[in-house]
Amino acid sequence: MTTSIIGYPRIGAQRELKFATEKFFKKELSEADLQAVAATQRQANWQKQAAAGIDFIASNDFSFYDTTLDTAFALNIVPKRYQELAVSPLERYFAAARGHQSEAGDVKALAMKKWFNTNYHYMVPEFDDGTEIKLDLTKLLSEYREALALGITTKPVLIGPFTLLKLIRFTGQTQLSDVQEDFVKAYSEILSVLATEEVAWLQLDEPGLVFDLTESDIHLFKAIYTALLPQKQTVKVLLQTYFGDVRDVYSDLIQLDFDGIGLDFVEGRKTAELIQTHGFPADKKLFAGVVNGKNIWRNDYQKTLEILQTLPKDSLIISTSCSLQHVPYTVSAEPELPQDILRHFAFAEEKLLELKDLNDIFYHGQVDSLTANQALFASERYQGNQAVQAKVAALGEADFTRTPTFAQREAIQKDIFQLPKLPTTTIGSFPQTADVRKNRLSYKRGDITKAAYDTFNQEKTKEWIKWQEAVGFDILVHGEFERNDMVEYFGEKLDGYVFTKNAWVQSYGTRCVKPPIVWGDIARVQPLSVADSVYAQSLTDKPLKGMLTGPVTILNWSFPREDISLKASTLQIALAIQEEVLDLEQNGIKIIQIDEAALREKLPLRQTDWNSEYLDWAIPAFRLVHAKVAPETQIHTHMCYSEFTDIIPAIDAMDADVISFEASRSDLSILDALQANGFRTQSGPGVYDIHSPRIPSVEEIQNVIRQILTKVPAEKLWINPDCGLKTRGVTEVKASLENLVKATQDIRAVL
Structure with missing residues (x-):
């Protein structure tokens, strides 16, 4: 034995x-x-x-x-x-x-x-x-x-x-x-x-x-x-x-x-x-x-x-x-x-x-x-990219520092966007219904052309943009109908990854993910999301968020190489995502969300081991992604289902303009930590749980917003669900979000 x-x-x-x-x-x-x-x-x-x-x-x-x-x-x-x-x-x-x-x-x-x-x-x-x-x-x-x-x-x-x-x-x-x-x-x-x-x-x-x-x-x-x-x-x-x-x-x-x-x-x-x-x-x-x-x-x-x-x-x-x-x-x-x-x-x-x-x-x-x-x-197993390695080696302190200061940017963006109090938005994705999945599969199998595939996704985007406008959302999203996964989708367009067909891993319950595998040095060789975001923005006069996954999350939700450090791989990915951010900005996308849902996952479980410097490179890797954007461009990030209360100062140091995070299942306990640490970043604690099929009532969401307002100033607060909505059904999503907007508008009216 x-x-x-x-x-x-x-x-x-x-x-x-x-x-x-x-x-x-x-x-x-x-x-x-x-x-x-x-x-x-x-x-x-x-x-x-x-x-x-x-x-x-x-x-x-x-x-x-x-x-x-x-x-x-x-x-x-x-x-x-x-x-x-x-x-x-x-x-x-x-x-x-x-x-x-x-x-x-x-x-x-x-x-x-x-x-x-x-x-x-x-x-x-x-x-x-x-x-x-x-x-x-x-x-x-x-x-x-x-x-x-x-x-x-x-x-x-x-x-x-x-x-x-x-x-x-x-x-x-x-x-x-x-x-x-x-x-x-x-x-x-x-x-x-x-x-x-x-x-x-x-x-x-x-x-x-x-x-x-x-x-x-x-x-x-x-x-x-x-x-x-x-x-x-x-x-x-x-x-x-x-x-x-x-x-x-x-x-x-x-x-x-x-x-x-x-x-x-x-x-x-x-x-x-x-x-x-x-x-x-x-x-x-x-x-x-x-x-x-x-x-x-x-x-x-x-x-x-x-x-x-x-x-x-x-x-x-x-x-x-x-x-x-x-x-x-x-x-x-x-x-x-x-x-x-x-x-x-x-x-x-x-x-x-x-x-x-x-x-x-x-x-x-x-x-x-x-x-x-x-x-x-x-035997030889990995691909090397000397140009990428040289870019990482040449990085200096200025590459990780955004100017002007957060407070100055906040004032500039408030004047430009003219958003109401408690601006409403979603985290990014909308339901990936059977027809969405069928369209993707048909394209992968070669049953339809790229033009037919894109046309279908554009019609879905148009449908949901129109719906968001009708409901009254302040900041819109395009719905991400072209994306199979928030990491694999980007990995497929980056050089240095390999992909599996059936290598599924359980994330929770019936939710499975298929992590891409880092095989070589990572480089951006084509736009990742620009065309979809630009098309969606052309459909509305309201601001639309460009949606990206951050470098730490891409690395943490991949199977990483073992021959180089996690830091080196993450910085390579950060440079690739930085190129995409600047491309989105140049093409008129002025609000860009860079999700870092997995920020904490590689943090040592023991605080006594935190001198391993994980946060000392993970936080700068995020800053590297957005350090070069103009002050008028608003950077969002999103985090979910991790213990964040003991790293609040590090999250604030990411220097994003707005952060949304899961909060509903944890009874908004993170709010006390934000308050205690003098959190400066505008924040959107999730007001309802998207991992449950139940539809929250207007009154329920109003009660949650009122509770949040006892801890977060109204001028700093955004209203959004906990996470993306790709796994949910259309009926429940529309009913829940309609209640979210109605609850927000009612409270906004008496502020």
């Missing part, structure tokens, strides 16, 4: 689960049929891992929406508003994830946040005063038994009690300390049930341990497991960590009665040092995360073997650094890419084989796979 994975993708190799779930939402598929699709996907995952020779195969890592939400429901951490719905258990689960709207009333969804430093989003568990911890292990047990029926013994996976408690949002008088004992009892009962079921191993995921921990955090962790571990009976407990190292608790961790400890050797900066300094107990199994679960490049066996050779061989389990849900299914689904490129990639399936190779080399001395791997890494 020497190989393990932490988790596996669950959307389906051809996104089968995604499509089935969306049909279920539309009542086009029964719950029984949806469950059948899910069972098929789980079976395929387990059999794939078993065929690859993986010893520790995960179960209960499957999810219809989110594993954190699954764990919360398993413990009955389900707010009263969902408990009271007269729906099936699965529909109640989806109501918590997406919200629920019926004649009986509306129910908002749980908050959604980024999962640590990834582009995956988790649902924030909510604990109200009526919550009573009690177990429902139906899902965990049924999936364990499903695998067993296939002849596959698995280790069930749950979010561990420490991390779950730290992620929970307590909404009433109940505090964490009030429920600590209840959590220990609940997880003790889980161990008892699993012992009865003769489960050999339970994996408890505790990524919360890789943050900077306070003394109270450490005390909580030790108290939980000191009480819990004596209850494990015959079940062996694997404490699994990922996304960093556990420097604050390692010496305590190895003293506790865990049977296995999973450590990250990819992102864990101090993991190897901790073992060298403190040792590792001979009576525990070390699950060494040496195969990268987040990037798609082949593992360098020689470097990995050098790590493995420093570890206690008798205790060693070779593992992934995190769940493989963060990478696509398989390279074999990409027949259109040439082999000289594909051979450098390892998706989830290929990473299973890498684990087997490493096991065979390390434990059995089989050298054929090592020799082949060494030859791969000795």
Whole structure:
């Protein structure tokens, strides 16, 4: 038993689960049929891992929406508003994830946040005063038994009690300390049930341990497991960590009665040092995360073997650094890419084989796979662009500094645009309906000409421009009907990227993305969006926003190269986007939004590691994009679903003129941080949640705006939804936005 994975993708190799779930939402598929699709996907995952020779195969890592939400429901951490719905258990689960709207009333969804430093989003568990911890292990047990029926013994996976408690949002008088004992009892009962079921191993995921921990955090962790571990009976407990190292608790961790400890050797900066300094107990199994679960490049066996050779061989389990849900299914689904490129990639399936190779080399001395791997890494793989490298090298301080000052620009722009108080706009995209997707697919297949493709998109743009004018929006957008994705679309027009056809990765729920791959140095070789923006602006006398994705987000939502620094790649992209910004400006687009939704993702999870200078290059990279525009050009940016409150000064230092951000699911908590930091940038906190299909009423939006106005001055406030609207339906979008504009106009009238 020497190989393990932490988790596996669950959307389906051809996104089968995604499509089935969306049909279920539309009542086009029964719950029984949806469950059948899910069972098929789980079976395929387990059999794939078993065929690859993986010893520790995960179960209960499957999810219809989110594993954190699954764990919360398993413990009955389900707010009263969902408990009271007269729906099936699965529909109640989806109501918590997406919200629920019926004649009986509306129910908002749980908050959604980024999962640590990834582009995956988790649902924030909510604990109200009526919550009573009690177990429902139906899902965990049924999936364990499903695998067993296939002849596959698995280790069930749950979010561990420490991390779950730290992620929970307590909404009433109940505090964490009030429920600590209840959590220990609940997880003790889980161990008892699993012992009865003769489960050999339970994996408890505790990524919360890789943050900077306070003394109270450490005390909580030790108290939980000191009480819990004596209850494990015959079940062996694997404490699994990922996304960093556990420097604050390692010496305590190895003293506790865990049977296995999973450590990250990819992102864990101090993991190897901790073992060298403190040792590792001979009576525990070390699950060494040496195969990268987040990037798609082949593992360098020689470097990995050098790590493995420093570890206690008798205790060693070779593992992934995190769940493989963060990478696509398989390279074999990409027949259109040439082999000289594909051979450098390892998706989830290929990473299973890498684990087997490493096991065979390390434990059995089989050298054929090592020799082949060494030859791969000795070969030339990347394209270089000397001109781009020279441009980056020549950058100086003036290239990152915009003039005149923010205050001067604000006055100039106020005089030019003559906008009303509380100007209304959207984040950029409008619904990508079936006909929009069909038009794009027909063009890709060669069924229609480029002229026919463009004409269709222009008609859609014209339709939505006319609608925005009729509703009364102050700043318009063109709708982005030509864009498949906010990163892939731009990558396809930049030199240095390669693209996949089926390399989908889950972002949240049924939302999947297909990250482009940085293969060479990045350069702008053609306009990216100018023609579409210029056409849209020609249709209206109102200002129209040019829509771009920022360099940090493009890099963070791509699979980056590993041979050069993230900083160098980001600056290359920034220079390309800068050229586009200046081209838009020259063509009469005077408001340009440069989205940086993923700004925080590469920021170290530990504040004590922030001296890694990430913000010292990420923020200037954004400034580089817009530093040369005229003061009359208004620069917007947008951010969503991340913890921004502790980097507010850095966000202000981006020197944008306006920033919009997700706020509705987090109850506008970011507003206090803006106020406390004297935030100067004009801001647009999202006034309703676009990730839910429910339509907010005029009164609801008015209440939100009034609440915002207690924290943000009216002259600094913009009104907009949380995020782009491409994934939503036309009917709900139009109704919601009509209510948004009406609510704004009513409040504006009395200011």
